[in-house]
Amino acid sequence: MAVISYREALRAAMREELKRDDKVVIMGEEVAQFNGAYKVTEGLLKEFGPKRIVDTPISEAGFIGLGIGASMLGIRPVMELMFWSFSYVAFDQIVNNAGNIRYMSGGLINCPIVIRGPANGGTNVGATHSHTPEAILASHPGIKVVCPATPYDAKGLMKAAIRDNDPVYVMENTILYNDKGEVPDEDYIVPLGVADVKRVGTDLTIVAHGRAVITSLKAAEILEKEHGVSVEVVDLRSIRPLDEETILASVRKTHRALLVEENKPFCGVDAQVAYLIQSKAFDELDAPIHRVSSIDAPQIYCKRMEDLQMPNVERVVAEALKVLA
Amino acid sequence: MAKPAVLTHPESLKRPAGPSEYAKDPVNASLSKAEKIALYTKMARIRHFEQRCIRIYQQGKIGGFLHLYVGQEAVAAGTISLLGKHDHIITGYRDHGHGLMVGMGMNECMAELTGRVTGCSQGKGGSMHYFAPDKNYWGGHGIVGGQAPLGTGLAYAVKYLGLKGSCLAYMGDGAVNQGAVHEAYNLASLWDLPVIFVVENNGYSMGTSQERSTAHPGCLAKRAEGYNMAWDVINGHDVYEVRAKTAIALKRAHEESKPTVLEIFTYRYFGHSMADPDKTYRDKEEIKEYREKKDPVLAFEQELLREKVLTPELSLQINEAAMAEADKAAVFADESPDPTVADITKHIYWEEDNRGPKTTSRGTIIFE
Numbered sequence: 001m002a003v004i005s006y007r008e009a010l011r012a013a014m015r016e017e018l019k020r021d022d023k024v025v026i027m028g029e030e031v032a033q034f035n036g037a038y039k040v041t042e043g044l045l046k047e048f049g050p051k052r053i054v055d056t057p058i059s060e061a062g063f064i065g066l067g068i069g070a071s072m073l074g075i076r077p078v079m080e081l082m083f084w085s086f087s088y089v090a091f092d093q094i095v096n097n098a099g100n101i102r103y104m105s106g107g108l109i110n111c112p113i114v115i116r117g118p119a120n121g122g123t124n125v126g127a128t129h130s131h132t133p134e135a136i137l138a139s140h141p142g143i144k145v146v147c148p149a150t151p152y153d154a155k156g157l158m159k160a161a162i163r164d165n166d167p168v169y170v171m172e173n174t175i176l177y178n179d180k181g182e183v184p185d186e187d188y189i190v191p192l193g194v195a196d197v198k199r200v201g202t203d204l205t206i207v208a209h210g211r212a213v214i215t216s217l218k219a220a221e222i223l224e225k226e227h228g229v230s231v232e233v234v235d236l237r238s239i240r241p242l243d244e245e246t247i248l249a250s251v252r253k254t255h256r257a258l259l260v261e262e263n264k265p266f267c268g269v270d271a272q273v274a275y276l277i278q279s280k281a282f283d284e285l286d287a288p289i290h291r292v293s294s295i296d297a298p299q300i301y302c303k304r305m306e307d308l309q310m311p312n313v314e315r316v317v318a319e320a321l322k323v324l325a
Numbered sequence: 326m327a328k329p330a331v332l333t334h335p336e337s338l339k340r341p342a343g344p345s346e347y348a349k350d351p352v353n354a355s356l357s358k359a360e361k362i363a364l365y366t367k368m369a370r371i372r373h374f375e376q377r378c379i380r381i382y383q384q385g386k387i388g389g390f391l392h393l394y395v396g397q398e399a400v401a402a403g404t405i406s407l408l409g410k411h412d413h414i415i416t417g418y419r420d421h422g423h424g425l426m427v428g429m430g431m432n433e434c435m436a437e438l439t440g441r442v443t444g445c446s447q448g449k450g451g452s453m454h455y456f457a458p459d460k461n462y463w464g465g466h467g468i469v470g471g472q473a474p475l476g477t478g479l480a481y482a483v484k485y486l487g488l489k490g491s492c493l494a495y496m497g498d499g500a501v502n503q504g505a506v507h508e509a510y511n512l513a514s515l516w517d518l519p520v521i522f523v524v525e526n527n528g529y530s531m532g533t534s535q536e537r538s539t540a541h542p543g544c545l546a547k548r549a550e551g552y553n554m555a556w557d558v559i560n561g562h563d564v565y566e567v568r569a570k571t572a573i574a575l576k577r578a579h580e581e582s583k584p585t586v587l588e589i590f591t592y593r594y595f596g597h598s599m600a601d602p603d604k605t606y607r608d609k610e611e612i613k614e615y616r617e618k619k620d621p622v623l624a625f626e627q628e629l630l631r632e633k634v635l636t637p638e639l640s641l642q643i644n645e646a647a648m649a650e651a652d653k654a655a656v657f658a659d660e661s662p663d664p665t666v667a668d669i670t671k672h673i674y675w676e677e678d679n680r681g682p683k684t685t686s687r688g689t690i691i692f693e
Binding site for chain 2: 025068069073074093106109142144165191193194243244272
């Protein structure tokens with residue numbers, strides 16, 4: 001078991017899958033010669049050469065569409081978006097073409113593509129570069145979305161995504177790239193649609209995904225130390241498919257739920273999770289479900305305010321105490 | 326009402342059709358008598374299939390949009406008749422002619438229009454979304470120009486797999502102003518991909534003539550120069566010319582792995598779709614002139630009569646057989662069952678349709 005960073009875990013996943021399957025191709029802006037805008041693909045060009053690791057022009061609709069077309073003929077492209085925010089110029093390709101082709105062809109055509117890159121705020125870059133489109137994309141049947149929070153999950157989910165025969169969109173987080181964690185040396189995958197209880201507790205369930213998991217874990221510690229509350233933290237890991245059973249099992253145990261995500265509140269992932277809990281575990285609840293999301297505005301540039309706009313430990317603790325009141 | 330815009334097709338196309346200058350081109354001269362008859366038969370089948378669709382549409386049995394290919398038959402027929410094992414095609418929503426040309430049956434095509442489970446996409450795609458990947462036909466795409474990057478990707482895959490093949494990515498003249506098309510052009514040329522972009526220029530992007538939609542009308546293929554790509558223009562009323570010039574682009578794709586833009590001048594006799602009353606943007610006289618003087622199916626019939634490949638009797642027989650086939654398909658499409666409610670949630674995900682210990686997915690993926 002090695003301790004490696006989230007970035008290294010993603011790279012290791014891609015390297016292993018490149019070795020395992022010669023149809024896997026890495027493609028995106030600056031992924032090859034530049035070694036990746038965020039260095040996730042560093043060294044891969046040297047190891048695998050320009051046929052497998054391909055630099056594209058700044059042309060998201062073009063190269064994402066090209067990857068989708070290639071995947072229909074059996075290539076397994078892993079496409080990097082420098083930011084998921086840039087997916088918006090390729091939206092027709094990502095939604096209409098990748099997401100619908102299997103359905104509209106009555107199951108005749110598959111699209112085994114992975115699109116990956118960071119999707120997060122909190123980096124002081126303003127509204128255009130801070131989108132978190134997991135809820136938007138996961139609302140389309142035909143598309144799968146995962147949001148790893150730890151190096152272990154990043155590697156396991158990335159490998160599962162590459163082997164999956166459907167379009168899988170992996171949403172990473174630049175703030176997590178340097179986070180370190182234990183990752184097994186042997187081959188493993190984290191199946192899509194399996195949540196993970198990152199902390200066991202009895203008084204309150206926090207459901208989160210992506211970096212909100214890390215925030216929630218820190219909040220859980222404070223809640224335990226300073227308020228004597230035992231908090232369970234459920235990391236969704238995968239948005240679609242969604243592990244409903246793990247969420248419900250935790251709520252049935254703690255009878256209270258707080259949902260934390262870095263999305264804006266309207267139609268966020270947690271709107272779906274809240275609906276799930278009230279429809280399938282209504283009688284289990286001892287208090288209304290609460291949410292902590294980003295404050296509902298385009299992402300503000302000012303760093304001091306952005307830190308307050310997004311869920312942070314203080315806000316999560318305060319909201320948890322309201323659920324527990 | 327504003328005066329309808331003048332169609333910007335080349336002057337040479339406005340001459341009545343005559344003997345093809347391309348009959349002696351090797352790619353046509355080498356066709357056997359049977360192959361020529363087969364090519365004519367396919368064009369006639371497209372014509373009669375589409376005309377039969379009009380009746381079914383008017384009976385209210387086809388929902389949504391219906392974009393007819395009548396008048397454009399020589400484009401699909403000429404280009405697709407040249408293709409081999411590793412040549413792929415993809416197109417926009419005016420996709421019936423291409424489907425019949427690659428060998429899809431009239432039954433599955435007609436039943437898709439009426440939304441039946443016996444349709445090529447089991448009633449999930451409709452008129453704009455025909456697919457037959459077993460015949461290298463990758464659709465059938467509804468969003469203007471969105472298929473251009475996909476076609477470029479198919480060509481990329483052909484090259485990646487080390488195959489001597491190509492992809493013909495068709496689009497209408499309305500697609501050339503879409504960004505995705507320009508991005509596809511750039512990638513195709515930058516990476517030397519064996520893709521042929523076929524612009525089926527029927528003069529109108531829906532109800533907007535090129536004069537009103539395009540900064541440099543009459544010059545769509547030439548845009549290829551901006552991307553360092555070869556290009557050519559083709560009279561799409563002459564199937565021999567379509568074949569002769571497409572063969573050059575195919576050779577470029579196969580031998581040099583280089584892309585081409587082909588602008589094929591053609592004309593549709595009906596509105597953009599059946600929802601278009603076709604009364605505001607072009608003269609009836611213009612349609613009449615094309616129908617009477619430039620019709621690609623009649624022109625090829627005349628050509629083959631002159632060559633003594635066809636006789637009037639044989640032509641009649643071919644056309645009657647195509648009409649009868651379309652009639653039978655209409656009955657099939659009418660009598661086939663609908664998909665079921667349970668079918669609505671099939672074919673969304675491969676992993677879900679095949680879920681087992683070896684698939685990667687768990688959890689809920691179809692929501693209540």
